Amino acid sequence: MIVIACIKQVPDTTQVQIDPVTNTLIREGIPFIVNPYDSHALEESLRLKGSHGLKAVALSMGPPNAEAALRKALALGVDRSILLSDRVFGGADTLSTSNVLAAAIKKIGEQEEVGIVFCGKQTIDGDTAQVGPGIAVRLGFSQLTLVDRIQKIDLKGRTVTVRRKLEGRYEIVEARLPAMITVVRELNRPRYPTVPMRLASVRAEVECWSNEELRLDPNTVGLKGSPTWVSRIFSPQRSEGEIVGDGLQDPIAAARLLVDRLLTGDLLPI
Amino acid sequence: MQHSIFVVLLSASLALFSFSCYRRLGLVAVGAGEQRLDRPLARCREMLVYAFGQRRVIKRPFGVNHSVIFWAFLVLALANGEFLLSGVFPGISFALLPAPLYGALLFAFDCCSLAALAAVAVAAVRRAFNPPFEGSRSFEAFFILFMIAALMLAYFGLRGAEIALGVAQPVAGAPVSNLTAALLLHSPLASRLQALPAVFWWLHAALLLAFMNFLPYSKHLHILTAIPNVFLRSLEKTNCQPREDFSEGNSFGAASVDRLSWKDLLDSLSCTECGRCQHACPAAFTGKELNPRLLVHAIKESLLENGASLRGASRGPERSDGAVSSLIGGAPGESSCSEAALWSCTSCGACMEACPVFIEHLPKIVKMRRHLVQMEAKFPEELLNLFENMEQRSNPWGMAPSERGKWSSQLQLRPFVAGETEYLLFVGCAGAFDARNKQVTVALTRVLDAAGVSYGVLGKDEKCCGESLRRLGNEYLFDVMAKQSVQQLREKGVTKVVTQCPHCYNTLKNDFRQYGLELEVVHHSELIKGLVDSGELALAPETGAAGSVVFHDSCYLGRHNGIYQAPRELLKEVTGKPVMEMERNREDSFCCGAGGGRMWLEEHEGTPINRSRVREAIAQKPDTICVSCPFCMTMFEDGLKDVEGNKAQVKDIAEIVAAGLKG
Numbered sequence: 001m002i003v004i005a006c007i008k009q010v011p012d013t014t015q016v017q018i019d020p021v022t023n024t025l026i027r028e029g030i031p032f033i034v035n036p037y038d039s040h041a042l043e044e045s046l047r048l049k050g051s052h053g054l055k056a057v058a059l060s061m062g063p064p065n066a067e068a069a070l071r072k073a074l075a076l077g078v079d080r081s082i083l084l085s086d087r088v089f090g091g092a093d094t095l096s097t098s099n100v101l102a103a104a105i106k107k108i109g110e111q112e113e114v115g116i117v118f119c120g121k122q123t124i125d126g127d128t129a130q131v132g133p134g135i136a137v138r139l140g141f142s143q144l145t146l147v148d149r150i151q152k153i154d155l156k157g158r159t160v161t162v163r164r165k166l167e168g169r170y171e172i173v174e175a176r177l178p179a180m181i182t183v184v185r186e187l188n189r190p191r192y193p194t195v196p197m198r199l200a201s202v203r204a205e206v207e208c209w210s211n212e213e214l215r216l217d218p219n220t221v222g223l224k225g226s227p228t229w230v231s232r233i234f235s236p237q238r239s240e241g242e243i244v245g246d247g248l249q250d251p252i253a254a255a256r257l258l259v260d261r262l263l264t265g266d267l268l269p270i
Numbered sequence: 271m272q273h274s275i276f277v278v279l280l281s282a283s284l285a286l287f288s289f290s291c292y293r294r295l296g297l298v299a300v301g302a303g304e305q306r307l308d309r310p311l312a313r314c315r316e317m318l319v320y321a322f323g324q325r326r327v328i329k330r331p332f333g334v335n336h337s338v339i340f341w342a343f344l345v346l347a348l349a350n351g352e353f354l355l356s357g358v359f360p361g362i363s364f365a366l367l368p369a370p371l372y373g374a375l376l377f378a379f380d381c382c383s384l385a386a387l388a389a390v391a392v393a394a395v396r397r398a399f400n401p402p403f404e405g406s407r408s409f410e411a412f413f414i415l416f417m418i419a420a421l422m423l424a425y426f427g428l429r430g431a432e433i434a435l436g437v438a439q440p441v442a443g444a445p446v447s448n449l450t451a452a453l454l455l456h457s458p459l460a461s462r463l464q465a466l467p468a469v470f471w472w473l474h475a476a477l478l479l480a481f482m483n484f485l486p487y488s489k490h491l492h493i494l495t496a497i498p499n500v501f502l503r504s505l506e507k508t509n510c511q512p513r514e515d516f517s518e519g520n521s522f523g524a525a526s527v528d529r530l531s532w533k534d535l536l537d538s539l540s541c542t543e544c545g546r547c548q549h550a551c552p553a554a555f556t557g558k559e560l561n562p563r564l565l566v567h568a569i570k571e572s573l574l575e576n577g578a579s580l581r582g583a584s585r586g587p588e589r590s591d592g593a594v595s596s597l598i599g600g601a602p603g604e605s606s607c608s609e610a611a612l613w614s615c616t617s618c619g620a621c622m623e624a625c626p627v628f629i630e631h632l633p634k635i636v637k638m639r640r641h642l643v644q645m646e647a648k649f650p651e652e653l654l655n656l657f658e659n660m661e662q663r664s665n666p667w668g669m670a671p672s673e674r675g676k677w678s679s680q681l682q683l684r685p686f687v688a689g690e691t692e693y694l695l696f697v698g699c700a701g702a703f704d705a706r707n708k709q710v711t712v713a714l715t716r717v718l719d720a721a722g723v724s725y726g727v728l729g730k731d732e733k734c735c736g737e738s739l740r741r742l743g744n745e746y747l748f749d750v751m752a753k754q755s756v757q758q759l760r761e762k763g764v765t766k767v768v769t770q771c772p773h774c775y776n777t778l779k780n781d782f783r784q785y786g787l788e789l790e791v792v793h794h795s796e797l798i799k800g801l802v803d804s805g806e807l808a809l810a811p812e813t814g815a816a817g818s819v820v821f822h823d824s825c826y827l828g829r830h831n832g833i834y835q836a837p838r839e840l841l842k843e844v845t846g847k848p849v850m851e852m853e854r855n856r857e858d859s860f861c862c863g864a865g866g867g868r869m870w871l872e873e874h875e876g877t878p879i880n881r882s883r884v885r886e887a888i889a890q891k892p893d894t895i896c897v898s899c900p901f902c903m904t905m906f907e908d909g910l911k912d913v914e915g916n917k918a919q920v921k922d923i924a925e926i927v928a929a930g931l932k933g
């Protein structure tokens with residue numbers, strides 16, 4: 001059985017600035033990193049490789065330079081790394097991205113059954129959290145989002161039990177395999193590559209699939225298959241703050257005032 | 271008959287002794303190669319000063335006692351040589367020498383034997399009532415002292431009996447022997463005087479041969495290894511670690527004795543277990559698991575455990591690595607060191623400075639850390655962020671590299687341009703990102719500007735030097751970053767650098783030299799001292815703003831690079847009075863706790879090192895604690911928060927100078 005981690009190479013958003021004139025991202029000189037949530041997805045697939053003997057595959061759609069992220073996955077121990085790269089895939093929104101990823105997962109599944117697909121809960125550049133669910137729907141996989149603990153995997157009974165971390169509560173869910181699971185950071189602590197693995201990954205093969213392999217209708221992928229368009233990018237202006245009470249003179253009254261304001265304004269996520 | 275028995279016994283003893291030495295000392299051959307025979311003259315000098323001269327031994331008061339035994343031992347080697355030789359060739363004796371020379375020798379032997387006897391007695395009393403460290407009252411230690419004492423007593427017995435019998439002439443200069451003769455003549459043994467010389471002679475012979483064969487199996491082996499170990503010491507300061515070859519198929523770091531160097535292994539056989547390293551070690555002192563003495567001992571134990579099979583295997587056609595037990599992961603004190611112990615090291619170098627026989631602890635620790643990080647990816651979890659931040663953003667905090675120049679946004683700083691600016695001011699990550707240390711950088715630029723120093727900065731293009739990575743054992747990442755930095759500095763045509771961080775100082779100056787980049791690096795305290803001396807920097811008549819100042823030596827400035835004087839003299843110029851010293855200062859200074867990558871690690875075990883050092887500083891009742899390192903700054907600022915009612919403030923030396931500028 002195969003476990004797949006979908007990873008995306010993203011610009012390090014802590015270093016991204018917005019050009020105040022053109023309102024676009026200044027991408028020049030910004031280093032790329034593996035989307036942080038995806039590192040946890042990758043880690044979990046490696047753990048299942050270790051604990052259940054599954055075959056771990058890292059999968060990414062992106063420009064040719066996304067190979068770096070997949071090479072890192074090889075250094076961490078995945079058995080295969082596959083890059084989906086083609087000019088016709090370019091400019092994709094979440095819909096056409098999930099089309100391509102789903103097709104690739106299907107193709108991987110032709111050789112050996114895919115049991116679980118892990119995705120990060122969202123990416124730090126788009127922040128939509130739509131691609132994982134999009135894949136699940138297109139493949140008919142069980143959809144388990146925001147998972148912070150894999151409680152049990154029963155390969156024979158073909159079920160998986162997970163804990164979902166929701167706002168203010170947890171949800172324990174059992175689902176049938178195959179499943180698509182999006183993960184949050186609390187799930188695990190990603191490993192660090194050993195040097196021999198890093199050195200070996202330099203020569204290891206990152207497979208590259210274009211649309212020749214996937215044979216998707218060009219109208220369903222890339223820019224053509226993307227109904228989303230970006231009308232404007234801007235940094236939201238934070239509204240002016242307010243100092244509540246006088247914390248220096250009377251901290252207790254100020255705290256009381258603050259709590260009142262939070263409750264009446266319904267600002268607490270309870 | 272007796273003669274023949276002795277010849278047989280002596281031959282057997284010598285054969286056994288040689289075999290034991292070969293078996294023990296030969297074990298170092300399982301270690302990796304290392305060049306230690308360059309500059310033989312300098313090595314001889316070191317050996318004369320530190321081994322025969324006992325310079326480090328006598329640094330501690332009780333060391334004098336050891337030196338007495340050592341020097342006496344050297345003289346008595348002559349007596350014992352004659353003893354063995356005359357045992358085989360009865361005609362040969364010092365008595366054949368001209369009488370005055372013979373007399374002088376007997377006098378020297380008498381005095382040295384007496385001195386050794388007294389020193390051994392003192393040592394036994396000290397070990398019994400004021401042991402050097404917990405657990406040092408071992409049977410082995412007392413047995414060695416007993417054997418030395420017994421040898422001395424047998425010598426006096428023999429000489430005394432010979433004089434009493436009239437076989438030997440009493441010599442005026444051998445008072446103890448003469449006294450022994452008198453005592454024998456008046457003792458109940460007087461009636462059996464005839465038999466006594468033979469009894470004492472055989473007693474002496476038996477003790478000597480037994481002791482000789484006990485040596486290789488005891489900590490007393492150091493009398494054979496310590497002198498060569500000093501000869502083979504690192505002639506450079508051990509302030510950086512050798513590079514590793516990152517070719518595929520190589521293995522990195524050390525987790526077993528065969529991955530250490532032969533010198534590392536010889537070190538372990540040279541340890542006398544004096545315990546000085548553990549008293550100097552900030553980790554051991556504050557109750558961490560690390561004990562440098564036990565670390566070295568663990569290497570010795572592991573060598574004894576695995577050496578023979580490794581040696582046999584390396585000679586044979588096949589070698590089974592699986593049979594070697596790991597140096598890392600067991601309980602401390604046995605044949606392995608715990609991971610916690612390895613991570614406790616602050617790389618301050620106090621252990622190496624304290625060791626009388628120049629054992630190099632730090633390289634061994636870094637080699638084992640290298641194994642953990644690079645082969646097993648096992649390290650305290652805080653380090654994962656550090657490693658990622660360094661790799662992705664070239665600074666330990668993970669700040670955006672574009673923010674690096676922000677500290678100077680209000681200043682008119684020039685970028686470094688070769689030919690236009692003389693010095694590169696290498697700001698360092700702390701100086702650029704850390705709020706408190708940014709103030710130091712600003713103060714430093716004020717001082718440099720006041721003196722008209724021509725300098726420039728790299729701004730947001732500056733990269734972390736990678737110092738912490740190297741000490742933490744992430745040599746691979748250090749190697750990647752060092753290559754980038756070296757290339758950048760080369761392309762920019764940098765030749766002279768001023769740093770405010772001793773860690774950057776050490777890396778740019780010493781580590782980068784391994785990458786073929788020779789820079790003239792100065793620490794800001796040295797540069798400013800030079801500016802004051804040359805009159806380029808005018809100081810106001812002392813304002814007294816800093817009050818009384820106590821100075822804390824940064825390990826990477828002091829112990830690792832020998833800069834003790836410049837900051838002290840500079841402070842004296844600025845404040846108008848000599849600085850106050852903490853109890854432990856200069857070579858004996860005590861780390862702030864942040865070196866060796868500990869800056870980025872939590873301190874869970876024992877008392878915090880910085881708290882211990884802050885208390886030592888506060889004991890001098892200073893108005894200002896002066897530091898010269900951004901890590902020390904952080905540790906002292908934090909440590910002072912725990913001291914109630916404290917009024918002392920922490921200042922970098924640049925801030926003290928800036929406050930004392932004219933105008």
